[in-house]
Amino acid sequence: MSDITPRRNMSSPSGGVPYTGETRVMRHLNRSSPHHANPNRRRWPIGWILLGLVGSIILVIGLSYWQVRQLAQRIVVSDPRGPTFASPWLGANILVIGVDIRRDRPEEGIRSDTLLLVRFDGMEGWVNLLSIPRDTQVDVPALGASKINAAYAYGYRHAAELYGTGVSPEQAGMAYAADVVSRFLNLEQHGMRVDYVVQIDFDGFAALIDALGGITIDVPRRIVDDNYPTADYGVMQVKFEPGPQRMDGARALIYARTRHADNDFGRTERQQQVVQAIVQEIQRRNWLERIMLLPRLRDALAKTGETPAILTTLPFDQLDSLLAIARLAGSLDPALIGRYRIEPGSVAVQMNGTNLIWDASDVAAMVNRWLTPPGEANEQAHVQVFNGTDVAGLARRTSEKLKTNGFTVLAPTDAPPGDYPRTVVYQVGNTPFTARRLAKLLNAQLIVGRPVGISSEAEIVVILGNDAASDE
Structure with missing residues (x-):
């Protein structure tokens, strides 16, 4: 009697892979998973996608021109x-x-x-x-x-x-x-x-x-x-x-x-x-x-x-x-x-x-x-500084600072009595480039228009507020 037990043919009737005697765990296929590949799904080549985008852009341009x-x-x-x-x-x-x-x-x-x-x-x-x-x-x-x-x-x-x-x-x-x-x-x-x-x-x-x-x-x-x-x-x-x-x-x-x-x-x-x-x-x-x-x-x-x-x-x-x-x-x-x-x-x-x-x-x-x-060179702006604080000489010192930074400055003076919590740069004339640089230098608010109650020949008027006094 032989020591070898004859192996039965466990092949599937359809002619599949013979059974080997090993236990295999079959993974459950979640067809809703994005990783599941549907062999019947058409994959669009990247070239077609780009072509569609280009076509859409051309269509929008064409309609716009029309x-x-x-x-x-x-x-x-x-x-x-x-x-x-x-x-x-x-x-x-x-x-x-x-x-x-x-x-x-x-x-x-x-x-x-x-x-x-x-x-x-x-x-x-x-x-x-x-x-x-x-x-x-x-x-x-x-x-x-x-x-x-x-x-x-x-x-x-x-x-x-x-x-x-x-x-x-x-x-x-x-x-x-x-x-x-x-x-x-x-x-x-x-x-x-x-x-x-x-x-x-x-x-x-x-x-x-x-x-x-x-x-x-x-x-x-x-x-x-x-x-x-x-x-x-x-x-x-x-x-x-x-x-x-x-x-x-x-x-x-x-x-x-x-x-x-x-x-x-x-x-x-x-x-x-x-x-x-x-x-x-x-x-x-x-x-x-x-x-x-x-x-x-x-x-x-x-x-x-x-x-x-x-x-x-x-x-x-x-x-x-x-x-x-x-x-x-x-x-x-x-x-x-x-x-x-x-x-x-x-x-x-x-x-x-x-x-x-x-x-x-x-x-x-x-x-x-x-x-x-x-541009600033073309504006040829004049700046006049008004002191809205109680700090004596603040407008004069600020004017000297502005001169050092290349601004053309008129004689400084005091602002009318009032409460000026923050320094404001008023762009009176057509001088947006100069006014922007000045407001940035002084860390001031920029307003397009003429300040109420102040007469000046300058295209830009600066009213120094309490914030300027605290920086002294």
């Missing part, structure tokens, strides 16, 4: 002066004309209430504004010595005579005003002209701001205008209290137009502030939100069958314009927009009745500053 193109087709018009070779990407001069037109009352005529010249440089990423008062006296061909706002009206009324058939009154008014502004500022001396024009009426101004959902304005001082003009040729009282406040289109239009509480120069300052607030409103949105604004802007500004509330000769749907706008929309700090105004105090002036005759050399100097990229 929206831009639709808006451009409605509001972009040709310039009867002929083409310009200036590019918004490399630097261009854009004249913004705010017009007062009552389309239901053509007999009332049309006036250009606002002339704002924009230096727009997409590659270097900066924007400067220059406001020209509407009562500025210039030589208008065919009219002689006239107010500069008469140029648009003359072109509007003489379109065919000036530029031939097929040119609309709006195109002629924009072109004629652009040429008159170019001559007044002597842009030819710089090898330049007004390259593009934007015309916007009151309805368009309000519609633009409403399409953005409103803007935030920090009103620097109280405004009370008892004679603000209404659409029915009456007047009403309007008030603005100081401080940040949200404004819709109608309210922002009143803020930009009111002038009886101060003068036309105060109005141009407010108009520049509104432009700054519009840029800020766009910048606070992400790119998807900005794209979503495009159809709202198209519907608000260019209703089918009507003269658009905004017209422009700037082909903003072309590549160089798109690149410039995208660059500035993504990187421009609204607080660093250069804001220049032709006004008494910065430009010598003589009066001829209600006409303003500006000193030509001062205007030339202002144009040079406007054409220069913003």
Whole structure:
């Protein structure tokens, strides 16, 4: 008898692996586990995923451009002066004309209430504004010595005579005003002209701001205008209290137009502030939100069958314009927009009745500053220090410190009696770069506006508070 017990064939009927006599623990398969591999599940190659992402991006860009193109087709018009070779990407001069037109009352005529010249440089990423008062006296061909706002009206009324058939009154008014502004500022001396024009009426101004959902304005001082003009040729009282406040289109239009509480120069300052607030409103949105604004802007500004509330000769749907706008929309700090105004105090002036005759050399100097990229060197700011503490000589010592750090300082003095817990730097003029560096140096609060109860010729005013006294 053999010592070897014959082994039985334990193979499975299906011909599987023979049974070896070993005990094996079978692992329970949890089909809900992420580690369980489903042989029927399709695995997408990484290349297909990347291709899908790229396709989605192209689709978004394509839809965005389609929206831009639709808006451009409605509001972009040709310039009867002929083409310009200036590019918004490399630097261009854009004249913004705010017009007062009552389309239901053509007999009332049309006036250009606002002339704002924009230096727009997409590659270097900066924007400067220059406001020209509407009562500025210039030589208008065919009219002689006239107010500069008469140029648009003359072109509007003489379109065919000036530029031939097929040119609309709006195109002629924009072109004629652009040429008159170019001559007044002597842009030819710089090898330049007004390259593009934007015309916007009151309805368009309000519609633009409403399409953005409103803007935030920090009103620097109280405004009370008892004679603000209404659409029915009456007047009403309007008030603005100081401080940040949200404004819709109608309210922002009143803020930009009111002038009886101060003068036309105060109005141009407010108009520049509104432009700054519009840029800020766009910048606070992400790119998807900005794209979503495009159809709202198209519907608000260019209703089918009507003269658009905004017209422009700037082909903003072309590549160089798109690149410039995208660059500035993504990187421009609204607080660093250069804001220049032709006004008494910065430009010598003589009066001829209600006409303003500006000193030509001062205007030339202002144009040079406007054409220069913003920066502290270009601001040429003066600083005056006021002592709001009981520490004698603190303003003098602080002024000496500022001189050491390269600031131009006026004679220090005492602040009016009051409680000044913290040092505050007031940016009175168009000096954001200097004011920011000064506030950082003094560890002070920065406020854009003029301090109440203090008179100073300086563009920047410093009121030393108790925190400065404790650092002594």
